[in-house]
Structure formats: C-alpha cells, structure tokens
Amino acid sequence: xxxxxxxxxxxxxxxxxxxxxxxxxxxxxxxxxxxxxxxxxxxxxxxxxxxxxxxxxxxxxxxxxxxxxxxxxxxxxxxxxxxxxxxxxxxxxxxxxxxxxxxxxxxxxxxxxxxxxxxxxxxxxxxxxxxxxxxxxxxxxxxxxxxxxxxxxxxxxxxxxxxxxxxxxxxxxxxxxxxxxxxxxxxxxxxxxxxxxxxxxxxxxxxxxxxxxxxxxxxxxxxxxxxxxxxxxxxxxxxxxxxxxxxxxxxxxxxxxxxxxxxxxxxxxxxxxxxxxxxxxxxxxxxxxxxxxxxxxxxxxxxxxxxxxxxxxxxxxxxxxxxxxxxxxxxxxxxxxxxxxxxxxxxxxxxxxxxxxxxxxxxxxxxxxxxxxxxxxxxxxxxxxxxxxxxxxxxxxxxxxxxxxxxxxxxxxxxxxxxxxxxxxxxxxxxxxxxxxxxxxxxxxxxxxxxxxxxxxxxxxxxxxxxxxxxxxxxxxxxxxxxxxxxxxxxxxxxxxxxxxxxxxxxxxxxxxxxxxxxxxxxxxxxxxxxxxxxxxxxxxxxxxxxxxxxxxxxxxxxxxxxxxxxxxxxxxxxxxxxxxxxxxxxxxxxxxxxxx
Numbered sequence: 001x002x003x004x005x006x007x008x009x010x011x012x013x014x015x016x017x018x019x020x021x022x023x024x025x026x027x028x029x030x031x032x033x034x035x036x037x038x039x040x041x042x043x044x045x046x047x048x049x050x051x052x053x054x055x056x057x058x059x060x061x062x063x064x065x066x067x068x069x070x071x072x073x074x075x076x077x078x079x080x081x082x083x084x085x086x087x088x089x090x091x092x093x094x095x096x097x098x099x100x101x102x103x104x105x106x107x108x109x110x111x112x113x114x115x116x117x118x119x120x121x122x123x124x125x126x127x128x129x130x131x132x133x134x135x136x137x138x139x140x141x142x143x144x145x146x147x148x149x150x151x152x153x154x155x156x157x158x159x160x161x162x163x164x165x166x167x168x169x170x171x172x173x174x175x176x177x178x179x180x181x182x183x184x185x186x187x188x189x190x191x192x193x194x195x196x197x198x199x200x201x202x203x204x205x206x207x208x209x210x211x212x213x214x215x216x217x218x219x220x221x222x223x224x225x226x227x228x229x230x231x232x233x234x235x236x237x238x239x240x241x242x243x244x245x246x247x248x249x250x251x252x253x254x255x256x257x258x259x260x261x262x263x264x265x266x267x268x269x270x271x272x273x274x275x276x277x278x279x280x281x282x283x284x285x286x287x288x289x290x291x292x293x294x295x296x297x298x299x300x301x302x303x304x305x306x307x308x309x310x311x312x313x314x315x316x317x318x319x320x321x322x323x324x325x326x327x328x329x330x331x332x333x334x335x336x337x338x339x340x341x342x343x344x345x346x347x348x349x350x351x352x353x354x355x356x357x358x359x360x361x362x363x364x365x366x367x368x369x370x371x372x373x374x375x376x377x378x379x380x381x382x383x384x385x386x387x388x389x390x391x392x393x394x395x396x397x398x399x400x401x402x403x404x405x406x407x408x409x410x411x412x413x414x415x416x417x418x419x420x421x422x423x424x425x426x427x428x429x430x431x432x433x434x435x436x437x438x439x440x441x442x443x444x445x446x447x448x449x450x451x452x453x454x455x456x457x458x459x460x461x462x463x464x465x466x467x468x469x470x471x472x473x474x475x476x477x478x479x480x481x482x483x484x485x486x487x488x489x490x491x492x493x494x495x496x497x498x499x500x501x502x503x504x505x506x507x508x509x510x511x512x513x514x515x516x517x518x519x520x521x522x523x524x525x526x527x528x529x530x531x532x533x534x535x536x537x538x539x540x541x542x543x544x545x546x547x548x549x550x551x552x553x554x555x556x557x558x559x560x561x562x563x564x565x566x567x568x569x570x571x572x573x574x575x576x577x578x579x580x581x582x583x584x585x586x587x588x589x590x591x592x593x594x595x596x597x
Contacts, residue, residue: 005344013317013350013377017087022345023369024080027097034104037073041111044070052118057133064139067115068367068406074108075366077101083363086374090355110160117159119143120150141560142407148261152250162246169242177235177517186224188217199224199512200358206306214303222505225512229481232511236469237479243520244474255470259521263414263528264562269574270524276580277460277527281495283588284457287449288499290595301501306450309594310442312381317350320377320384324391327430328423331540332548335555338398339391342373347394350377350387360386362393362420367409371397381440382447384431385424392423400558411559413522415566417529418536419555425537442597449594452587455530457495459523465491465510466521484510532572534583539571 008015024030048063055063081101085094119127130136131143153159185196190205190213197220205217225232244255252258260267292300294309315323321343329336342348347370349356360375371394377383396419400409428448435441468487473479485507492502492509515522540547550570557566564574573579 005346008317011316011379012352016317016348016350016377017346018083018349018372018374019346020080020083020372023076023083023365027081027084027093030077030080030097031100033073034077034101037070037077038104038108038111040073041070041108045111045114049114050118052115052122055130057130057135060130060133061135061139063115064136064142064405064407067112068139070108070112071406072366072368074105075364076369078105079363079365079369079372083372083374086357086361087349087353088355089357106163110163113159113163114156116146117153117156120147120153138405139407141562142405145264145562148264152252152258152261154250170239173235173239174517177232177514180228180232181512181514184224184228186220188220190217206303207308209308209311211304211307214307215301218303219503219505222503222508225508226505229508229511233479233481233484236484236516237473239517240470240473240479240520244470255474256467256521259519259524263412263525264564265414265528266564266574269564270528272577273528273531273580274460274463274524276584277456277531278464278494280584280587281457281497283584283591284453284495285497285499287453287591287594288496290591291446292499294597299501300499302503302506305500308443309446310439312440312443313437314379315381315384316379317377320387323384323430323434324388324423324427327388327427328391328395330430331426332552334552335395338395341370341398342391342394345370347371348373348375348387350375352376352378360390362390362397364393364397364410367401367404367406370401381431381444385427385447388423388427389420392420395419395423396555396558399552399555403556404558404560408560409558411566412563413525414528414563415532417526418533421530421533422537422551425533442594445590445594449587449590452530452534452590455526456583456587459526461491461495462513462515463521463524463527464494466516466523470520481508481511531580531583532567534586535572535579536570538582538586 024033044063044066051059078101081094081097085091085098088094122130127143127147131140136143154162181199185198186202187194188197188202189195190197197217199221202217202221202224205213208214208217247253247255247258254260254267256267256270260270288300288305291304291307291309292298295304295307297304325336325339328339349372356376357374358376360373363372363374365371373387373390373394375383375386375390377387393416396411396416397409400411428444431444432441435444465488468491469479469484472483472487477483488510489502489507492506496502510516536547536551540551547570554566554570560566567574
C-alpha cells in the first residue's frame with residue numbers, strides 16, 4: 001500500500017482512511033519490534049542500574065539519548081497497535097496485538113523505572129549540577145521536572161509493589177465502572193420504535209431540535225442509572241479512599257497536589273483561576289436567560305441547555321479541508337503546509353464505518369514519527385470544527401517533534417488543549433468572515449458560546465464537586481449515592497442559579513462521568529487551557545503577524561519548559577491577578593454576538 005493521497009468518493013468522507021504502514025508494516029513486525037525493544041530495555045537496565053550516583057554529564061546525556069530512542073520505539077509500536085484497533089475493534093488480531101503491547105509496556109517500564117528513582121534520590125546539589133551541564137541542555141527541563149515528585153517518591157521496591165497492586169486495587173474498580181457505563185442499555189423510543197439505547201446515545205439527543213425528545217431522553221437516562229447508582233458510588237468511594245491512603249503514604253497534604261505536580265502548575269494559580277470562573281457564573285446565566293427568550297421559553301430546563309439555535313448547512317470533506325487549510329494559512333503558511341501533510345500523507349481516518357470507535361483524537365505517536373488523526377465525518381459544520389481541533393493537536397506535535405528531544409516532546413495536559421482550541425478559533429473566525437448562510441452563522445456562534453461554557457464553567461463545577469467529595473471522604477464520610485447527589489446538585493445550582501431548571505434525576509449527573517474515576521481533578525486543566533487560549537487569541541487580534549511568530553515558537557517548544565515559562569513570552573503572566581480577564585472578555589464578546597443573532 002502506498003501513501004498516495006485519497007480523494008473522497010462520496011458523502012461522509014467515503015474513502016478517507018489512514019495508512020499506518022509508514023509506522024510499522026504489519027502486526028508480525030510490531031511483535032518482533034516489541035520483543036527487540038524489551039531486550040534493549042533489559043540491556044539498558046543491566047548497564048545503567050546503580051550508576052547515576054557517580055555519573056558524568058556526558059554519560060548522563062548518552063543515557064538520556066538511549067532512553068529517548070526506547071521511548072520513540074515503544075510509543076511507535078504501541079500507537080500502531082492502538083490505531084489499528086481504533087478503526088476495527090471487532091478484529092480479534094487487533095485486540096490481541098493491543099493486549100500484547102499493553103503487557104509489554106508494563107514490563108518495559110519496570111525495567112526502566114530505576115533510572116527515574118535513582119535520579120530523584122540524588123542530593124539536590126548533585127542533581128542541579130548535572131541538570132545545568134551543557135551536555136544535557138536538550139533534556140534539562142525533563143530532568144528538573146522529574147525531581148518535583150522526589151519528596152513524594154518511595155523506595156524502588158515499594159514503588160514496584162505499588163505498581164504491581166494497581167491493576168487489582170485501582171484498575172479493577174475502573175473496569176467495573178467502565179463495564180457498567182459502557183454496557184448499560186435502556187429501552188427508549190426516539191420516534192422509530194422502542195430500541196435499546198446506551199448512555200452516549202441517550203445523551204446525543206440533548207442537541208435534538210425536538211424538545212420532547214430531549215426531555216424524555218434525559219429522564220430515561222437518569223431512570224436507567226438509578227438501579228446502578230449505589231454500585232457506581234461504591235466504585236468512586238473506594239477509589240477516593242485508596243487515593244487518599246496513597247497520599248498519606250507519600251506525604252501529600254492536599255488531594256489536588258499530585259495533579260498540580262503533574263500539570264506543573266502552582267496550586268494557588270489554580271485556585272485563583274477557579275475563583276475567577278465562579279465569579280463569572282452570571283455571564284453563563286445571562287446567556288441561559290437569553291437563550292430561553294430566543295426559544296420562546298419562560299425558563300430553560302436542563303434538557304434545553306444544548307438545544308440547537310439555527311441549523312448548520314452540510315459541508316463535504318473536501319470543503320472542510322479547504323476551509324481549515326485556508327484559515328490556517330491566513331495565520332501562518334507554515335501551519336497550513338503542516339496541516340496539508342496530514343491529508344497528503346494519508347494520516348487522517350475520517351470515514352465512519354462499522355467497528356470504528358466513536359469520537360475523535362489526534363495520536364502523537366512518537367517524536368520520530370508523524371501524528372495521525374481519527375474522527376467520524378458526517379458532513380456537518382461541527383465536524384469541520386472537530387477536524388480543525390484535532391489538526392491543532394497535530395500541528396503542536398509536528399513542530400515540537402522538529403525541535404525537541406523524545407523526552408521533551410510532549411507538553412502536559414495544562415497546555416495540551418491550547419493549540420487545538422486556537423486552531424478552532426482560527427477556523428471559526430474564517431467562517432464568520434466567509435459564511436453567507438444566516439442559519440449556519442447563528443448555529444456556529446451559539447455552539448462557540450456553549451462550547452466555551454461547557455469547558456470553562458462546567459469543568460470548574462466538576463472540579464469543585466471533586467474537592468467537596470474528597471474533603472468529605474477525608475473526614476470519614478462514606479461517599480454514598482445520596483451524599484454525592486447532594487454535593488452534585490449544590491455545585492450545579494451555584495452555576496445555573498435560577499436561569500436553569502434542574503430535574504430531580506439530575507442528582508445522578510455525577511454517576512457516569514469517567515474523569516472522576518480515571519484521573520482525579522483532570523477537568524481543571526481544560527479550564528486553564530481554554531482561558532489561556534482565549535487570552536492568546538485576544539492578543540493575536542491585537543498584535544497580528546508579530547504574535548504569529550511568537551506562537552510558532554510556542555508550538556516548537558513542546559514540553560521543554562513549565563507552562564508559566566512557555567506562556568510568558570506570549571504575554572500571559574500566571575502571577576498576574578488579571579491574567580484571566582481577557583478570556584472572560586472574549587467570552588462576553590461571543591455572548592453579545594449570540595444575543596444579537
């Protein structure tokens with residue numbers, strides 16, 4: 001199979017499938033490469049274990065280069081396996097390969113874990129001198145950032161034991177939660193006769209133009225969750241209890257501390273940000289009241305929150321590609337060219353088909369291999385925005401890979417969503433200038449407003465809910481269905497005020513959200529990234545081409561510095577109490593556009 005570009009042959013991006021052979025030729029080759037990589041990991045361990053206490057800068061640089069090559073190879077093979085499975089999860093060979101890769105990754109990390117632990121065990125003065133050496137300049141931030149976990153890291157035998165217990169202690173509860181929420185089916189009639197509906201399918205109706213359908217779908221969802229609520233609450237209660245126990249073992253005082261360390265953000269910055277968001281809840285309530293007037297309602301009910309206003313026209317995949325590359329090109333020819341390579345090199349899989357996973361993502365793959373985008377294009381205008389979003393991630397990976405080492409290639413979650421959201425804004429502005437259909441324009445504006453609210457306001461609600469839940473568990477309170485429901489409604493009522501009616505069933509709104517189960521306090525990073533992006537875009541409006549040059553440097557920097565240091569050259573100072581104001585100013589501007597119609 002060649003990598004020649006494929007032109008869509010019909011609706012829904014027919015024929016737009018990716019070619020994975022440039023990554024790995026086939027499954028047998030993937031297994032062989034994995035076996036060889038594991039042997040290299042064992043060899044690395046045998047040669048380097050116990051050496052960091054007396055290592056020279058040159059030897060450290062050589063070891064880091066080896067680790068980088070191993071990271072690239074493991075990431076390439078792992079990505080290949082999971083990308084295969086993502087487009088055909090029904091194929092047994094694909095599932096077997098993914099399972100084999102996952103097991104091998106655990107084994108590989110066990111062989112390599114010693115390096116990080118020995119590095120964190122070095123005295124501060126020794127580690128500082130090594131990290132400051134010119135030989136390791138490419139990985140200096142990686143070395144420094146590893147040590148932020150040093151005060152909370154146990155001995156190697158203890159860390160290995162904790163890693164071995166995780167599949168049973170934590171993973172089993174993740175699995176139980178996932179099985180309940182992914183297999184739950186509830187009978188529902190959407191107008192074509194009663195059929196089994198999953199959680200995701202029921203939630204998809206909240207964007208239906210039919211109000212009765214929206215209301216019945218949400219009511220049915222909560223009724224379907226009710227019999228499982230106690231089990232889902234027990235999953236969460238057990239995981240929170242276990243995490244708090246691990247915090248005590250490691251010496252963490254705040255349940256959010258480990259997340260802050262992972263995101264390389266100061267806890268005070270995060271708290272000020274969430275306080276600022278809560279102080280602007282009235283902006284969201286203003287929009288909810290305006291939307292009620294537009295829809296001819298006295299008050300919005302929860303099922304009206306995402307009711308469509310206007311209907312976007314159909315957009316073919318070739319037109320979507322042209323819209324996006326043109327909008328990118330107005331900002332920088334370099335990013336338009338990089339985005340075009342995804343299509344020319346067949347690194348986009350956009351055709352919906354049986355067995356392919358839903359949603360969308362951009363897989364970074366590795367520092368020495370190009371990124372790939374998956375989505376399900378259905379000729380809708382919001383698919384254009386989804387494609388722009390994922391290509392925004394791809395641009396970040398592309399430019400970072402060109403300038404960073406394998407160990408400084410990835411940025412943390414706090415900044416990961418900035419390039420993707422920025423790419424959406426570029427495309428949105430272009431559409432606002434060129435789209436002539438009034439209904440499409442209005443739909444785009446309203447979706448932009450509600451997308452920002454869902455990311456900034458709602459994700460803050462989720463983080464505040466988690467804070468309350470962890471605080472209750474630390475005080476010895478079991479996280480029962482009733483208690484979680486009370487906390488959930490309390491935090492949501494603070495957000496919606498009297499502008500939104502909440503049904504009684506919404507007390508179970510916490511029960512199917514995977515972020516709470518998989519990664520604690522995951523959601524505040526989305527708030528951070530979105531507000532930062534809005535602030536950056538406001539600066540782009542003011543500075544034009546001069547900003548574009550600085551932004552390209554930001555993309556190229558990858559994870560080579562902490563978020564505060566990466567953002568400062570772009571004019572975003574996280575220590576400034578007013579740092580979030582430009583983001584809210586931009587959101588207010590969008591609300592005014594939506595209100596004007």
